[in-house]
Amino acid sequence: MIDHLDHIVLTTIDLEACKGFYIDVLGMRLETFGEGRVAFRFGHQKINVHVRGHEFEPKAHLPVPGALDLCFIASCSLEQVIERLEGHPWPILEGPVKRTGATGPIRSVYVRDPDLNLVEISEYLQAPSA
Incomplete structure (x- = not known):
């Protein structure tokens, strides 16, 4: 019944700091829509x-x-990713570590x-399975 995730919603207390992280540090694209709403777009998804x-x-x-x-x-x-985080500088709490993702x-x-x-923030260790 469910195919994929379209968007999630993030609640912030500081819109400018939030935009700085998701756009400048992580490289997402800013999108505005509706009546002044803000989202961060990446791939085929977005964060409202x-x-x-x-x-x-x-x-x-x-x-x-x-x-x-x-x-x-x-x-x-x-x-x-680590180089980009260090270049901003943005502290890494943990990692790199191995985990299990969705695929x-x-x-x-x-x-x-x-x-x-x-x-x-992750990378696949092998090609993702369907």
Whole structure:
């Protein structure tokens, strides 16, 4: 019944810091839509952004900053990801470490975004299975 994830919604307390991380550090593209809404686009997905206290309805039952634990698959090597993080500089909490992703084994680093959401950035250790 479900084919893929289209978007998720992230709640932030500081829109500019949030944009700086997802656009400048992670390289996502800024998208504006609707009545001044903001999203970060990557691949065929996006992250819609709500500013705490100004959420779009309907919203999550308890939309709070720092409640997400996200895992992204990088479009480059994990070494290049680490170089980019170090170049901004953005602290790596853990990694590289081996984990299990949705389609097989991955190697990951962990960081926190400005709202303290946990962000895992990974590469596949073998070609993903369908």
